[in-house]
Amino acid sequence: xxxxxxxxxxxxxxxxxxxxxxxxxxxxxxxxxxxxxxxxxxxxxxxxxxxxxxxxxxxxxxxxxxxxxxxxxxxxxxxxxxxxxxxxxxxxxxxxxxxxxxxxxxxxxxxxxxxxxxxxxxxxxxxxxxxxxxxxxxxxxxxxxxxxxxxxxxxxxxxxxxxxxxxxxxxxxxxxxxxxxxxxxxxxxxxxxxxxxxxxxxxxxxxxxxxxxxxxxxxxxxxxxxxxxxxxxxxxxxxxxxxxxxxxxxxxxxxxxxxxxxxxxxxxxxxxxxxxxxxxxxxxxxxxxxxxxxxxxxxxxxxxxxxxxxxxxxxxxxxxxxxxxxxxxxxxxxxxxxxxxxxxxxxxxxxxxxxxxxxxxxxxxxxxxxxxxxxxxxxxxxxxxxxxxxxxxxxxxxxxxxxxxxxxxxxxxxxxxxxxxxxxxxxxxxxxxxxxxxxxxxxxxxxxxxxxxxxxxxxxxxxxxxxxxxxxxxxxxxxxxxxxxxxxxxxxxxxxxxxxxxxxxxxxxxxxxxxxxxx
Numbered sequence: 001x002x003x004x005x006x007x008x009x010x011x012x013x014x015x016x017x018x019x020x021x022x023x024x025x026x027x028x029x030x031x032x033x034x035x036x037x038x039x040x041x042x043x044x045x046x047x048x049x050x051x052x053x054x055x056x057x058x059x060x061x062x063x064x065x066x067x068x069x070x071x072x073x074x075x076x077x078x079x080x081x082x083x084x085x086x087x088x089x090x091x092x093x094x095x096x097x098x099x100x101x102x103x104x105x106x107x108x109x110x111x112x113x114x115x116x117x118x119x120x121x122x123x124x125x126x127x128x129x130x131x132x133x134x135x136x137x138x139x140x141x142x143x144x145x146x147x148x149x150x151x152x153x154x155x156x157x158x159x160x161x162x163x164x165x166x167x168x169x170x171x172x173x174x175x176x177x178x179x180x181x182x183x184x185x186x187x188x189x190x191x192x193x194x195x196x197x198x199x200x201x202x203x204x205x206x207x208x209x210x211x212x213x214x215x216x217x218x219x220x221x222x223x224x225x226x227x228x229x230x231x232x233x234x235x236x237x238x239x240x241x242x243x244x245x246x247x248x249x250x251x252x253x254x255x256x257x258x259x260x261x262x263x264x265x266x267x268x269x270x271x272x273x274x275x276x277x278x279x280x281x282x283x284x285x286x287x288x289x290x291x292x293x294x295x296x297x298x299x300x301x302x303x304x305x306x307x308x309x310x311x312x313x314x315x316x317x318x319x320x321x322x323x324x325x326x327x328x329x330x331x332x333x334x335x336x337x338x339x340x341x342x343x344x345x346x347x348x349x350x351x352x353x354x355x356x357x358x359x360x361x362x363x364x365x366x367x368x369x370x371x372x373x374x375x376x377x378x379x380x381x382x383x384x385x386x387x388x389x390x391x392x393x394x395x396x397x398x399x400x401x402x403x404x405x406x407x408x409x410x411x412x413x414x415x416x417x418x419x420x421x422x423x424x425x426x427x428x429x430x431x432x433x434x435x436x437x438x439x440x441x442x443x444x445x446x447x448x449x450x451x452x453x454x455x456x457x458x459x460x461x462x463x464x465x466x467x468x469x470x471x472x473x474x475x476x477x478x479x480x481x482x483x484x485x486x487x488x489x490x491x492x493x494x495x496x497x498x499x500x501x502x503x504x505x506x507x508x509x510x511x512x513x514x515x516x517x518x519x
Contacts, residue, residue: 002122009104009125016390017097020138023398024089025096026409031143032438034074035088036451037066039442041078048234053448057470058432058497061448067238072182073143088442089407092141099150100137104128106153111358113160115314120365124358127375130383132271133350139393144184145347151183152190152351159194160316163201165218173198173219177226185240186342188227190351193327195219197320249339252291253277257344258332260297262304262325266353266360268382269297270346271389277344308359321355328352404443412437413478416507421478430473434491440478448472452494455487463494471497474516481511488513 027035033050040051045063048071054062077091086094104125111121128134137146155176162169173195180187203215257264257277264270274281276290285293305325309318328349335342342348364375401409402418410418424431425444433449435441441449452466475498477491484503491513492501498515505511 002118005122005126006108009122009129010101012129013097013100013104016135016138017093017100019394020096021090021093023394024093024403024407024409025137025139025141025397026401026411027092027439027442028140028142029438030069031073031141032442033066034069034071034143035077035442036438037071038074038078038088053432053450053468053472054470055468058450058468058495059470059472065237067235067240070144070181070183070185070187072147072184075182076147087405087407089403089409092408096137096141096146099146100134103149103151103153106150106157107354108153110153110157110160113157114317114320114358116317116358116362120358120362123365124361127357127361127379128354130379130386131266131268131353132382132386132389133265133268133347133353135386135390135393136271136347139390139397142347144186145350147183148180148187149350151180152187153354155180155190155194156320156355159198160320162198165202165215169198169218170222174222174226177223177230181230181234185235186348189327189331190324191223191227192331193324195223196327197323200319200323201316247339248337250337253294253344254336255329255333256291256295256298257336258329258349260294260301261328261346261349261352262301262356263297264294264301264346264353265349266356267378268346268386272382272385275345304360305356308356308363312359312362317359321359324355325352405445406442408439408442410439410443413440414507414509417478417510417512418443420506420512421476424476428474432472432475434475434477434495436479452491455483455490459487459490461490466490466494468495469497471518474514477501477513479511479513481505481509484511 036052037045037048037050040049040063041047043051045051048066049063050066051061051063054060076095077088080086080091080094081088084091084094107128108121108125111124112118116124133145136142158172158176162172176194177191180191198219199212199216202218203212206212206215260269264276270276273290273293274284276285276294277287305321309322312318328351332342332348336344346353361375364371397409401411402413402415403409404418404422413421421433421440422443425433425446428447431447433441433444433447435449435451436454438451441451450468453461455461475495477495479488479491483491488503488511492498495515497519498517499519500517501513501515503511503513
């Protein structure tokens with residue numbers, strides 16, 4: 001029977017992959033910056049260098065090494081662009097499908113390695129594909145999340161497979177650190193949890209500190225080398241989320257949100273509520289009620305994890321779950337306490353949800369028919385909302401979001417405006433475009449562009465971060481129509497080398513301010 005479930009899961013993943021290849025997904029803001037680096041490399045820029053107009057003199061370029069995000073989010077699509085000649089949108093689709101299938105295989109292998117039967121492992125995958133997080137990459141390519149899904153099942157499998165000190169273990173630890181970081185920089189905490197699990201497992205039965213230290217050298221030394229290389233050759237070259245802190249702030253959600261991760265991510269609770277703390281869409285609950293819900297989910301999650309640790313008979317799985325859950329709570333709790341640039345989103349904790357799933361399915365499967373039906377009903381309910389999310393999103397991709405030369409579905413421009421910008425790009429070679437979304441610049445194939453952050457409600461900005469001096473050919477600033485007036489004037493003042501701007505309404509929703517006149 002488990003083979004039937006595996007076949008059905010495979011067909012679903014392939015069908016979704018075909019659909020996203022036909023109509024490529026939109027792009028999250030974070031990987032958009034990575035794809036700007038890819039574009040710079042395509043135009044001859046150095047590895048991981050973001051080439052852009054120099055704010056001090058826009059007639060010249062400057063280049064920055066992008067360290068805020070790991071490079072895998074754009075490097076793998078770049079590979080498919082080079083090898084198969086695909087546009088960016090279709091390359092993203094191939095990566096999403098390949099990573100999804102690879103990730104499901106890795107999780108299945110890990111679940112069985114942890115001791116679960118093929119049936120429980122297959123049912124766990126079935127429960128996983130019911131979650132909104134499984135469907136999201138087919139609507140919004142979220143970069144590192146996609147690659148990390150492909151990797152961490154195999155990483156956890158390796159952590160369980162290498163149970164004795166040796167050269168093979170050292171090589172695995174060294175390479176896993178590099179590969180995981182390339183997938184997504186936040187893999188570092190998962191890396192630490194996996195290594196801690198290996199150390200504890202290898203040291204069981206040892207009664208002296210010396211023996212524990214000696215056992216720890218085998219994963220510890222290659223891990224230090226791996227992390228040192230990551231820091232020296234990548235992170236040290238610029239800022240990243242861990243390098244910026246807003247000071248200490250202890251709130252109810254600081255540690256309760258990580259504690260609630262099994263239910264927030266494993267049951268799509270955060271997605272179904274449109275984001276409890278960090279809102280993805282319409283706000284369903286006030287902050288006060290959201291915190292209360294998170295606290296309740298934290299209590300229930302702790303109870304669930306404790307019950308799994310008590311009832312599931314597989315010792316290695318129990319140890320893995322306990323270590324990973326504890327490390328995640330400490331890591332993210334400290335990060336939120338320091339107000340680092342890590343959002344309160346369940347996607348950061350997806351590993352916890354995936355790790356809890358087979359234990360949960362095992363409990364309900366062996367608890368009797370009523371519990372099996374209950375879990376099945378919960379899965380169907382989650383699947384209903386997840387599939388609804390996917391259908392609604394795919395309809396927008398197919399009918400509403402325009403696709404330009406990059407092939408990416410554009411969310412912050414309509415077809416008329418995109419066609420106008422594309423024509424300008426095709427008929428100029430020295431123009432400069434200005435956008436308020438990082439994905440729009442990927443449609444520019446023949447000219448340069450600048451990405452500025454959209455204005456907030458009170459139009460309070462650090463003008464020094466927006467201003468771009470000098471003159472460099474015709475300037476075109478794309479803005480939403482609602483910016484006409486005071487908001488637009490703020491953007492025009494950011495380019496003091498130009499004057500006599502003209503306004504053109506290129507669609508019902510967007511306008512273009514243009515000038516080629518020296519001030």
